Amino acid sequence: MDYKERYKNWCEGSGFDNRTKEELLAIIEDNTEIKERFYKDLSFGTGGLRGIMGAGTNRMNSYTVKKATLGLANFIQSQKKANPSVVVAFDTRNNSQQFAEDVASVFSSLGIKTYLFDAPMPTPVLSYTVRHLQCDAGVVITASHNPKEYNGYKVYDHNGGQLTPNNANEVTSFINQVTDFEWITSINSNPALIELIGAEILDSFVGEIGRQSIFKGELNIVYTPIHGAGNIPVRQALTNYNVSVVKEQELPDGNFSTVVSPNPEDKKALQMAINQAIRENADIVIGTDPDCDRIGVAVKHNEEFKLLTGNQIGALLVDFVTDNREVNAKSTLVKTIVTNDLGANIASNKGLKILDTLTGFKYIGEKINEFEAAPDSDNEFVMGYEESYGYLIGTHARDKDAVVAAKLICEMAAYYKTLGLSLMDRLQSIYGEYGYYMDVLDSVTLKGLDGATKIQTLMAETRKLDNQFFKNIEAVKDYSVGIDGLPKEDVIKFLLKDESWVAIRPSGTEPKIKIYYSIKATDENVAQIKLEDIKLQIKQNLDLEL
Numbered sequence: 385m386d387y388k389e390r391y392k393n394w395c396e397g398s399g400f401d402n403r404t405k406e407e408l409l410a411i412i413e414d415n416t417e418i419k420e421r422f423y424k425d426l427s428f429g430t431g432g433l434r435g436i437m438g439a440g441t442n443r444m445n446s447y448t449v450k451k452a453t454l455g456l457a458n459f460i461q462s463q464k465k466a467n468p469s470v471v472v473a474f475d476t477r478n479n480s481q482q483f484a485e486d487v488a489s490v491f492s493s494l495g496i497k498t499y500l501f502d503a504p505m506p507t508p509v510l511s512y513t514v515r516h517l518q519c520d521a522g523v524v525i526t527a528s529h530n531p532k533e534y535n536g537y538k539v540y541d542h543n544g545g546q547l548t549p550n551n552a553n554e555v556t557s558f559i560n561q562v563t564d565f566e567w568i569t570s571i572n573s574n575p576a577l578i579e580l581i582g583a584e585i586l587d588s589f590v591g592e593i594g595r596q597s598i599f600k601g602e603l604n605i606v607y608t609p610i611h612g613a614g615n616i617p618v619r620q621a622l623t624n625y626n627v628s629v630v631k632e633q634e635l636p637d638g639n640f641s642t643v644v645s646p647n648p649e650d651k652k653a654l655q656m657a658i659n660q661a662i663r664e665n666a667d668i669v670i671g672t673d674p675d676c677d678r679i680g681v682a683v684k685h686n687e688e689f690k691l692l693t694g695n696q697i698g699a700l701l702v703d704f705v706t707d708n709r710e711v712n713a714k715s716t717l718v719k720t721i722v723t724n725d726l727g728a729n730i731a732s733n734k735g736l737k738i739l740d741t742l743t744g745f746k747y748i749g750e751k752i753n754e755f756e757a758a759p760d761s762d763n764e765f766v767m768g769y770e771e772s773y774g775y776l777i778g779t780h781a782r783d784k785d786a787v788v789a790a791k792l793i794c795e796m797a798a799y800y801k802t803l804g805l806s807l808m809d810r811l812q813s814i815y816g817e818y819g820y821y822m823d824v825l826d827s828v829t830l831k832g833l834d835g836a837t838k839i840q841t842l843m844a845e846t847r848k849l850d851n852q853f854f855k856n857i858e859a860v861k862d863y864s865v866g867i868d869g870l871p872k873e874d875v876i877k878f879l880l881k882d883e884s885w886v887a888i889r890p891s892g893t894e895p896k897i898k899i900y901y902s903i904k905a906t907d908e909n910v911a912q913i914k915l916e917d918i919k920l921q922i923k924q925n926l927d928l929e930l
């Protein structure tokens with residue numbers, strides 16, 4: 385069926401409700417919009433299914449959510465396990481709770497025991513719960529840090545990790561077999577199989593991350609959950625500290641009205657918290673995204689609040705954790721190929737092994753599972769992280785966890801405070817030891833079908849220039865052919881002669897092309913000059929506004 389037929393089917397089919405039909409009839413003259421909504425089904429990307437909310441096969445709505453769930457349920461049942469069970473969580477986005485209830489209704493109607501959270505919950509809590517309740521799978525309704533128009537469907541396997549491509553492909557083939565929307569919508573929930581869960585599980589999760597604690601001290605913290613699911617869990621994890629929450633951003637708001645985007649990578653998302661921290665003379669600002677798997681940090685340094693990058697937070701955490709934990713011959717740090725090398729250098733200096741994965745915390749979670757599954761494994765997981773503000777210390781979850789990260793970042797800041805130092809001071813001394821690293825990310829948004837085509841063209845042009853792309857290339861790593869033992873992925877990394885590197889890849893969660901710069905230099909000024917020169921070369925080579 386082409387997109388026009390699918391559109392017609394949704395407009396006229398008896399399986400679709402009147403609101404959906406009205407929404408679709410309103411775009412009858414707009415062929416581009418019809419095409420965007422129907423040219424494909426939502427597909428698994430870096431963080432599961434993700435899309436704009438609205439009517440259509442390429443949109444997040446009750447129909448696509450139920451279809452995905454039916455496919456997932458069929459996949460679970462194909463494994464023929466006795467008494468299968470699943471757990472379902474949701475964040476604070478518009479429609480998240482409704483979609484989670486849709487998911488529970490489909491699973492329960494098929495005889496699958498469903499644990500459903502009774503309130504918005506962080507993604508890492510869902511990951512923990514799949515393991516804790518020994519479920520066969522988990523689903524969390526969230527589009528993580530994306531803008532408010534988006535929602536998403538993250539799927540977890542029985543280990544509590546997000547599906548990696550092989551499993552995702554298998555589940556997708558089950559989802560693709562579901563074509564009859566009329567049947568889907570006639571599904572009747574079985575309330576006897578749906579069990580609401582909440583506070584007790586959260587207590588158990590917070591207790592578990594308490595085991596990662598390293599230092600107890602004093603610190604004045606300003607925290608913003610940015611209207612998301614972190615509010616209660618993060619405060620529960622930080623009960624020993626003086627935590628002042630940003631009132632205007634404390635409660636759930638699916639429109640994220642006080643920010644442009646609920647992304648703690650974005651300085652603007654933390655601005656309200658920084659203003660409050662200045663007023664209250666706090667030591668640190670922390671902010672978590674809507675599903676509380678990522679964390680942004682600003683620290684007071686010389687009377688000003690400075691934002692840390694995801695790589696800087698990671699390097700500081702590696703330094704603090706490895707300084708305070710026993711390291712053995714198996715201790716391992718796992719990071720992604722677009723994360724800079726500062727944390728890895730610190731870890732290897734302290735005797736840890738380093739493993740690199742593709743972008744996506746699912747690959748880091750997968751490594752923990754591999755380590756645990758092999759009886760004579762040479763690896764023991766200590767920490768995993770990504771430049772995109774995602775960290776996991778411990779193995780209680782198989783996804784990034786902003787709750788445990790919040791706890792350890794605050795403990796680390798409290799520890800350095802006792803020495804009269806800020807985290808910035810500590811970072812400076814790390815630079816003194818390991819050299820200066822500047823890390824910058826450019827994300828260029830290219831929306832819709834045209835945008836997707838343009839991203840493909842840009843990647844093709846980049847590949848064509850190959851080792852002529854920059855003037856001082858040492859090596860080009862094209863991950864699309866499958867290198868370094870990693871699955872094939874559309875990423876190119878240019879290693880430069882001065883130990884700097886640039887990686888280019890399409891985002892798997894948003895309509896963006898991403899350019900990661902890792903600049904190695906003697907100091908910040910030199911790094912800035914190098915960065916500008918590199919950007920100039922990119923602009924000369926590609927039709928891109930940076």
Ligand SMILES: O=P(O)(O)OC[C@H]1O[C@H](O)[C@H](O)[C@@H](O)[C@@H]1O
Pocket residue numbers: 430431528743744745746770772774890891892893894898
């Ligand atoms: O760069 P993207 O493909 O948009 O992914 C950005 C991030 O998305 C999700 O949160 C994944 O779990 C992360 O691992 C990833 O870094």
